[in-house]
Every structure is written in C-alpha cells, then in structure tokens.
Amino acid sequence: MTNAFYIASIVALLATLRVITATHAVHALLYFIVSLLAVAVIFLLMGAPFAAALEVIIYAGAIMVLFVFVMMMLNPGPRAVQRERHWLTPRTWAGPAVLAAILAAELVFITAAGTSHTPGAAQVCPAEVGMALFGPYLLGVEMASVLLLAGLVGTYHLSWHLGRRRDNERKREIVP
C-alpha cells in the first residue's frame, strides 16, 4: 500500500511539474489531468473513495473539460508555443523557483515536525459523508448551491456580449 502511495505521489508531482513547464497549453492540460488522476488514487488509498470519485468526475471531468473548450476557442498555435518558449528562460525561473522552494521547505518542515500518525485501515465511506452533508453542513450545501447559481449568472452575463461580437469577427490565431 505504501508503495502504491509513493508511486502515485511521484506521478502527481512529476505531472504537476510538467504542467508548469509545458509550452503548449493543451499539453499542460493533459498533464494536469494525469496529476488529478494520481491524486484521486491517493484519495482512494487513504480511504476516501467519495473524494476520489468526485475528483475524477467533477475536477477532471467537468472543470478540465471546460478548460479544454476555452482552449479550443482560443486556439493556440505554433506561434503561441514559440512565444512561451521565448518567455520561459532559466533566468525567469530563478526567482520563483527559490520562493517556491522556501515555501515548500517551510510546509514540509511544519508537517514533518508533527507527530507521526499511522491509522488503521479504516475507510470513510460515502454514506458518512452524505450524512454529514445533510446534517451539520446543510447550510454550507445551500450556500454552495447559491454560489453555483451566482457563478452561472455571472458567466452568462459576461459571455452574452462576447457572443454578439464574436459573430462579427473571423477566427484568428492568438497573436503574441
């Protein structure tokens, strides 16, 4: 089990690394989906099957698909790839890499300094989660639905104007 966990973790980390270093947008998306799937495996190994399912269905299945649609609309071509390569020099990596490294080190240190916890092989099954959602967290659920409604209305409003104007333009490649 632990081995599976380590393998899944490494896959997730490597995939995420490739996400942030990819030059083609679609490649980055695909790598991210791989990362999400790996994290879903981790969830499963931790005994949270509901979370794993949700990760795959909603995150990888809905949110990333949305990303893909917009990517298709924007249509990045070879020129975009060239542009990305031009922007991503090692020099530009230096500062953020250092900052992220410090952040990572701090987080790791905080976590590792705590007590070690190796629980039993228990699961938290979906039934429990459902009971919690409709029990003490009912208000949160309602608020989440309101939030989704708000997002829907907002997105519709934002894209309505775009839709009208787009009809008057021809499709163009992304220009740098």
Place this chain on the structure above:
Amino acid sequence: MNGIPLEQGLIVAGLLFALGAAGVLIRRDVLFILLSLEIMINAAGLAFVTAGAMWLQPDGQVMFVFILAVAAVEVAVGLALVLWLYHWFRTLDVDRASRMRG
C-alpha cells in the same frame, strides 16, 4: 489497507502547492496562470482529505466538496474573463493588462 503515513500526504500536498505557486509566478499566459491556480486548489483539497482521513471523520471530504464547488465557479467565471481579456487586448499576455487609472 495498511496505514499510510499520513503526514507524507500532507507533505505531498505542500509540494504540490509550492509547484502551483511557482507556476502562478512564472507564467505569463493567463490560461497557465489559471491552471496553476487550479493546482494550488487541488493541493489544498488533498490536504483537507488527508486530514479527514487522519481523524477518520467525514469533515475532510465535506470540505473537499465545498472546495470543488468553489473551484468550479471560479474556473467558469475566470474563463469568461479570459475571453474578455483576449477580446480587449488581442493577447493572452497578462503583463499587457497592466494599465491603471491615473
């Protein structure tokens, strides 16, 4: 299943978060920035679920559900804004959108 050392799950979450943060800082294309934000949100979700598994309570996964809802809305609105950005500036370079009033 055998127990997994769950702190290591938190460590993984932390590392993923740091990677996502690096991506936000380094990329100039707004789509990539949004993607890196998603990485960070995902890492936070991982942390929550790990914590829930630690205490064997559903609260972690409940939080993960809410995080997912928030991420979904954020992506939707964010992508609409990306389309507007492209419409106004003819480019997805976020550094171009740095004009301020006054």
Place this chain on the structure above:
Amino acid sequence: MLHCLWLIPTLPFAGFLILAMAGTRLPHRAVASVGVGATGLSAVLALLIGADYALRPPAGNAFAQPLWTWMTVGGFSPSISLYLDALSVVMTLVVTVVGFFIFLYSAENMGQEEGYSRFFAYMNLFVGSMLTLVLADNLLVLYLGWEGVGLCSYLLIGFWYRDAGNIHAANKAFIVTRVGDTALAIGLILLFLQLDTLSIREILARAQAQWPHGSEAATWAALLLLGGAVGKSAQLPLQTWLPDAMAGPSPVSALIHAATMVTAGVYLIARTHGIFTLAPEVQLLVAVIGAVTLLLASASALVQWDIKRVLAWSTISQIGYMFLALGVGAWSAAIFHFLTHAFFKALLFLGAGVVIAALADEHDLHRMGGLRRELPITFWTFLAGAASLAALPLVTAGFYSKDLILNQAWGSSPGGPLLWAAGLGGAFLTGLYTFRMVFLAFFGESKTPVIRKPGVAITVSLVVFAFFSLASGFLQMPALIAPVSVYSDFLSRSLPPAAAATVPRTTEIMLFLSALIVPVFGVAASWWLYIREPGLPAWVAQKPAGAALHRFLLGGWGFDSLYDTLFVRPFIFAARLNRDDFVDLVYGGLAWCSAQLSGRLVQTQSGMIRRYAVGVLLGTVVALGLTLFFKELP
C-alpha cells in the same frame, strides 16, 4: 531745572521719529528745521542744565533721575535711569553743542542729496543714542546707547548705499566694533556676576570694597572693558575700520568719527576709572596702547593722499593721546583733550567737506592747491583747526590739552619718560602731517577749479568751531604761565585728580619748553618739505626702500592685510564650504529618503498581476517563517 534731564536725549529721539515717519513728505526746510532744531533745543537745555549744575551743585555733586524699570527677571531689575555729574555735563555739552553746529553745517552741505530726511533722522537717532550713553546711570543703559551709536555709525557710513564700496566700509566698521562690543558685553556679565549690580556708582563702590588691589576679577573686568573701548575708539588692534569709515558724508565723519562716538571708549574708561585703578597692569596697558597707536597712526597719516583719511588717522592718533592720559591716571586731562579735540577735529572735517564739495567731490590732496585764495574763510578756519591739532604754542587749545597730558605722562610710573617721549614724537609727527595737509590743499597753484563756495550756515559753523578751537584752551592752563584750572576743578567733582607727581622746577620748565618747541619744529619741517623743496618727498618715495615704506604706511602698517589673511579669508572659505549648510543636509536628507522610499513604493504599483502574486507569496513565506521561528513545534 535738573529735572528736565530726561528731555535731553528725548528731543533728538523725537526728531528721529518725526523724520523717520513723515520725513519724505515734508519739504526741505521743514526737515532741516526738525532735524537741526531737535538737537538745537537739546543743546540749549544742556547749557541751562549745565549752568544750573555748575552754579548750584546738587548733593554729592551728582544727580540721578530714574525713569522707569526696564525689566524684572528673577532678582535682576535694571531701570532706565539718567545720571548727571561733572563728567556727563561736559560730554553732554560737547555732544549737543558740537552736534548742533554740525547739523547746521549739513543743512546746507547735504542740501542737494536725495535722502535728506533720512540723513537727519539717522543723525538725530545717533545724537539721542550718544546722549543715552553719556547720561546712563547703569551699564545696561550705557550698553544700549553703545549699540545705538554703533548702529547709526553703520547706517551713516553706508549712507550712499548704492555704492558697494560704502557698504563694505559700513560692514567693516560694524564688524570690527562688534568684536569690541562682545568684549564689553562679557565684561558687563562678569561685573554683574561678581558684584551683583550694574549701576555704575554701585559697581565702583563695591569693587573698591570687595576687590583687593590688583585682583584677578578686577583685571579681567578692566581688560574686557578696555576691549570694548578699543573697538569703539579705533585703537590698536581694532583701528582698521576708521579710515574706511570716511566713505560716509563729511558731517558724519565730523560728528561720529571725530567728536563723539569714537570718544565713547574714552568716556567708558573714565566713567569706570575705579575698576582700572584696581587693576594697574591693565591701566598701564591702556597707556601703552595709547602711546603705540598715536605713533602708528601719525606715521600713517603722513603718506595718505585722501584728505579725509589723513584726518581719520589723525583722529586715531589723538584718541591715542587720550588713552595715554587715561593710562597714567590723568582722567581730567584726557577729558580736556577730548573737549579740545572735539572742536578742532570737527572743524577740520567740516573744512575738508567744504573743500571736497568745492572741487566737485575731489578727495586727492595732490589735485588740490591754492585754495586759500578761492576759499578764504575756509582757509583761515581750517588753519585755526590745524594749528590747534598741531598744538602750536600758547594760542591754540590743542597746545594746552596736549601739554597737560605730556606733563602728567612724565610724572607717572612706571615708564613715565618713555610715554612722554612717545607723546612728544607724536607731537612732531602731528605737526608734520597736519601742515602737509594745509600746504598741499591751500598753498601752491590750483590744479582743480572751484565750483562751489560755502554759504552762511556753513560759514557760521566753521567760525564758531574755530573760535572754540583757539579759546577753549584757556580753561586750563599750566601752572607755569597762569594758575587757571577752571576745568580740572569742575571735573574734580566727579573724577579723582591725577596723582600729582612732584617734579623739580627745572624739569617742569624743560618739559614746557619741549612741548612748545617740538610742534613748531614739526610745522617748520613740513614747510621745508612741502613748500621749499617739494621734490624731496617725491624723490624719497621713488627709492625702493622709500616706496616700500610708503606702501607700508599707506596700508596702515599692514593691519588690514594681516586681518584679511588671519580672519577674513578663513571665514569666507569656511562659509563657502558650508554654502549648502550641512545642517540642511539632515532635513534635505529626510526629504530625500522619503522621496526614495516613495519611488520604491511606486514601483510596486505596476499593475502587473504576477508581481502582486509575488508579494502575496512573499508575505506568506514570511508569515510561515515567523510562526516557525517563534513557535517551538513539538
């Protein structure tokens, strides 16, 4: 009558106020009336009060009139009060009467000047301040008058302010006398700290009681007072300002720089004679300063080409005589010489003013000549004044006062004969340069045409002064000729008599004869050099040694260049270094830091989202770091 004492300084001040506020709107005649009349009324009052004092002396030979309390600070409450005794009667009479006639002269002489009312306003302010000085009961009021006359001297030297040279001269006068004023102020503070009072009578009484003869406190106090006197009276080492002060109009030179202000130092020392008596080394120093200065100044006067500069150096020299007298304890002799000097020096300056105006502003003696034919009255009055200055025997007042000083100097100790010899040498030189001036200006052939002749007002003033230059000597005659001692008897009411040294009869006669002969000798030498053999001085001046000596004497024995190198240049250098004022660096630095910080902060507002993200992340990292640092994780 004595109760009207306060009017004496007040009338000139009132004149000043009227002229300062409304002078430019009044016609010339009104300005002259106010200006001359204020001091004239003061002179009349002074005469009346002086007569009253002489005929009906008040108790203790002194009259004090406190006017009001100036301030009350802690235990210190000086008052504005006036004090009249024999010494101040003499001073007041000289200031007001001489002032009146000089004003009369300048009503005509300055008639064409713009700033006519300004002139009279300043002159009245000066007379008021000088009267405050001489009538002061305590040293603080005296210092008030002291500062006032210094201010007026500056204002009047720079009267023609559009010319930068005049302003420089005024600055120089003010700054050099300031050095003396500072010494005087420190002396005042010292006296107050030691004796707890500033009233002059109290100071003298307490000093007599508390300070032993030759004590350190007395020496320091006397030294500081001497410093102040030296500055105002243009003696060594602060004599450099007076020749340059001739940049002012001639009446100014006559009143301020001959008769009154420059004698303020003499008055100060005479007034505080008690302290000097307690510090014999300082008193000797006074005499030495006087002796050296009179020789130095006489030598410098010998080579000057500007007629007013000759008279300026002459003034320095004559005040040296007064200092010499003060230094040997001959207080009334010094004041006697002050009296005669006031008359003949004012006369000489006024005469020089007439000459300068007559020749269209020509100051150079070598360009004058033959004026005795064109300006007869001026010539005869000038001759009277010159004779008095040179101390021609028996008929001139200068002879009697100088003789008195020389006699007293001989009998004093230590170093009496040496001081006497210096005085005698000075008398020779005085005769020499004075008649050089007369011969060059009034004899020979005329080189510049006369364009203006003096009118009534000027002539009256000249004649009056000429009369006094000759007649005032008869107030005090040496015992050898006639036992007349009206003057010293009068002054002995307030000043102690000089220590009467017993000299054998033969020495007395010898002294008298030498004082008689030497000035005549000087005049004769002058006649030889400037009438008989006029080429001789020019021939001497052409030799390299002669030319060097000429330059040296012309420049006042190099004092000006010495002070320039020692003080002026370093000061200007330091001022230029600090031109940007290093203290301002602090405030400027604050502003600069603020601007820099602002610049840095502005750069953070770039509108670039990624930069903002960096900020957020940086803050997060720091916050996490702090929690790690401060919270010991188990």
